[in-house]
Amino acid sequence: MTIEPVSVTGRITNRRKFGPGKQSVDLPPPTVATQGATILGPRCSGSQDAVERPAILRIIARVGVRLILGTRLGPYEITAQLGAGGMGEVYRATDTKLKRSVAMKVLPEALTTDGERLARFQREAEVLASLNHPNIAAIYGLEESTDAKALVMELVEGPTLADRIAQGPIQLDEALPIARQIAEALEAAHERGIIHRDLKPANISLRPDGVVKVLDFGLAKALEPVSDGSIFATTAPTISSPAMMTGVGTLLGTAAYMSPEQARGKGVDKRSDVWAFGCVLFEMLTGRRAFDGSNVADTIGAALHKDPDWRLLSNATPPAVRATLERCLQKDPRQRARDLGDVRLAIDGGFGAHPAQTKGAASPIRPWALAIAVVTTAAILLPAVWMGRRSPDAPIRVPVRFQIAPPDGTEFGDFFSVSPDGRTLVFQAVELGRGPQFWMHSFETNTTRLLTRVNPTNSSQFWSPDSRYFAYAERGEVRRLAVAGGPPEVITALPRSFGGGAWAPDGTIIFGSPSGPLMRVSASGSTPAPLTALDASRQETGHIGPWMLRDGRHFVYLRNSRVAANSGLWVGSLDAAPDAQPAARLLATPQGAVVAPGSGSTTDYLLFAREGSLVAQAFDISTFRLIGNASQIAERIAIGPPTYAQVSVSDNDTLVYRRPDAPRGGTPAFFNRTGREQRVVPGINDSAAQYPRLSPDSTRLAIFIAGDLWVYNLQGRPPVRLTYGALGYSPLWTRDGQSIVYESAPPGGLRMLPADGTAMTPEPVGPAGHDHPLAWSADGRFLIRALNQSGEQRWRLMHGPLGVDVKPTAVFESASSDGFGGASLHPDGRWLAYESNALGAREIWVQPYPGGGSPVRLSANGGSEPTWNRNGRELIYLQGDDVMSVAVNVSGSTFTSKPAVRLFGMRTPVRTQAPSYDVAADGSLLMLKPLPVIRAPLEIVLNWRGVLGRPAAVASEH
Helix, strand or coil, X not given: CCEEEECCCCCCCCEEEECCCCEEEECCCCCCCCCCCEEEEECCCCCCCCCCCHHHCEEECCCCXXXXXXXXXXXXXXXXXXXXXXXXXXXXXEECCCCEEEEXXXXXXXXXXXHHHHHHHHHHHHHHCCCCCCCECCEEEEEECCCCEEEEEECCCCCEHHHHHCCCCCCHHHHHHHHHHHHHHHHHHHHCCCCCCCCCHHHEEECCCCCEEECCCCHHHHHCCCCCCCHHHCCCCCCCCHHHCCCCCCCCCCHHHCCHHHHCCCCCCHHHHHHHHHHHHHHHHHCCCCCCCCCHHHHHHHHHHCCCCHHHCCCCCCHHHXXXXXXXXXXXXXXXXXXXXXHHHHHHHXXXXXXXXXXXXXXXXXXXXXXXXXXXXXXXXXHHCCCCCCCCCCCCCCCEEEEECCCCCEEEEEEEEECCCCCEEEEEEEECCCCEEEEEEECCCCEEEECCCCCCCCCCCEECCCCCEEEEEECCEEEEEECCCCCCEEEEECCCCCCCEEECCCCEEEEEECCXXXXXXXXXXXXXXXXXXXXXXHCEXXXXXXXXXXCCCEEEEEEEXXXXXXXXXXXXXXXXXXXXXXXXXXEECCCCEEEEEXXXXXXXXXXXXXXXXXXXXXXXXXXXXXXXXXXEEECCCCCCCCCCCCEEECCCCEEEEECCCCXXXXXXXXXXXXXXXXXXXCCXXXXXXXXXXXXXXXXXXXXXXXXXXXXXXXXXXXXEECCCCCCEEEEEECCCCXXXXXXXXXXXXXXXXXXXXXXXXXXXXXXXXXXXXXXXXXXXXXXXEEEECCCCCCCEEEEECCCCCCCCEECCHHHCCCCCCCEEECCCCCEEEEEECCCCCXXXXXXXXXXXXXXXXXXXXXXXXXXECCCCCEEEEEECCEEEEEEEEEECCEEEECCCEEEEECCCCCCCCCCCEEECCCCCEEEECCCCCCCCCEEEEECHHHHCCCECCCCCCC
């Protein structure tokens, strides 16, 4: 259906016939028509007078479009009007294809006529559609006609929070569960870089089953004009005063909930949502707005210059809850609570209780009511927080969470370490045009400074027991640097690559290597001597990541093996001979760990990564046995090679860790063999594009944009969107180019869709779990994949036919260790190139497929994502930010190769999994154009043991 505007003239009739078939349309009484309004009707063949055309479909006002019941927009049929606001009219509609009810928001006319804003809105809407959280109302799609666009959204039944507040203040027992769910929604969006900007009770829906849904996420940003402007020259979504309306303006928020920086027209970040959250919580508890006035100017003035009337809070409000509100409503964003995740985690923790002084019998406040504000109140005092070295029997204190951002002009590197006394954090940060440098953050003064400029090797650092020095690797040497200042001092030369270190109280330094045993050396300098020996019977490749226990003689370290089942954390001793058996095996895992003092004289905690989460498990340091089950400390943690310090802990319960970086994509473009850009893929200029994969004939591109799968025709035809809010990764074309298999979001599993978009529901074709589709066998019957099913501790290279109930088998038992990030089958179907860290470092291997020969290593200094040139004479792979090429000669069962050569270098986006590039039929490379990497901040938890208690999966012992 095509829609066009016409002028209002004459009388409006309630029934007319239009179009070639003269179809009758019933119209409601024309109560919406007002002088000067514009009425939209369908373009119809044949002549008709201006009196008949107007009242067919909708009336457009300043801020939106009004549709008539029965109108069809694409597959959606309008059934009722739900409301109107600054962002457009909202309707209930029926999806005639999927037979479900949806909400449709018809967008403002000013948006649909501004090409630049429309293009930006398209990009923003795609990002918003990637949000997948139970407390966020989902965006299903964007429907459009010639002159109108409408967002298709989840229809949430139930009243809004504004409706509930209209009945009076909400009791604490009811208000805090609502607030918790709002905080969860905001935290999930913030982690994807999305700010709500217009949080208010009217944008929060309360379902009858108790689930809270936050609506209109990020639409304020999506709908605002590209140019900056003052808020006083714009229209906030719910401001309708004619004096304030100078056109459909920048939709920056609603006056009563705008943060001061938002009201001043400055840039905003997630702290503006924290302010709005505080306003909403205040209003829930009091029934009155935190900032209000007789007009918009007075309301904004109150937010800028006045404090809320704290006397409106009930006397029964716990002081901790009041402190939470005060922290959220700090006018200076630097003094405001920085992260709503702190509030959510405090709610989950359940520390203490506070009796509610209600009329009649006393009833207990839920334990997490106190926790919300205890954390926030403690955070106010962070510059002065330092507890000193903790005794093993010291009581558990309330945890305090906050974040540290990188210094201006830098981004975090991969390594950081907190001193044993918990006073100091040393981290690596990268300046533009420079390598990584060491920075020091003082928790006592809350200041950060650059240390002496050095060029650390890409590896972790470790501390002296007295917290005066830290050691690191640089230019083939182990060096130490004093926190107080001065040049670095050389401790010893490195006999091989560096794999982390530890500093014992007696001055012994031990350090590891991915390709050798642990070594020992004196901190004052000496020749390294072996401390352990590789066990050939276990096919061990390296001993890395040592961490001293509190007795100063034993240490925990990782013994890596080519066989994943043999890799694990062990306890060693400074007093044992190198070839002696380790004291005990703690855990089967390919990842390193850190150790924190526990609650008793013989109990410590092992902190390690499991299935993307950070967990802690107690172990007895006298018997070296794990105790009980693991507890989850953080839901998500950045995972790197085993020596990466993605988590660090002090002796006095200060925990530092980093969450995974925000997924970043880029603009796909074709590059020649020297790295010169030839052409971009038309229509894709989005930083959320990931996982490009060319069709077998190189005429189409499958790519994920903001979590959804698209197919772009490289010969100029319009693109096809295959999924809507499904979230997925790693597309792989079938050999006939008719369908695409991809990995779906957790709980995971493979899904398949036809590439032409003729089906909207993906077909499950594999069991649950992390399942990366990598290549097809020559006959298309077997899928080669990297598989990590639920509960497993390793990746395995598998193959087999598709099917939910089909159990794939290992491709190479000897190579089924871990870390298969990519694989590619030679065009003749006989040679499989794959990536494996079976020797400790990720390298590229080639082996006959489906078996019958020994693997051949093709890379020399690391490699990932092997991809065959379609001519069969070359293998491409990535080595860091370099594109490498290996010339090969394949003839039947004979395979020969030449040494790898570098084609060109290009900093690529963060690679979460393959593929991040592809090779076209003409030999050009399709890559994602480089974009700045957005690194996650450092997460700090003081008194981290206070979050213990939530069980995680049972550890795998021995």
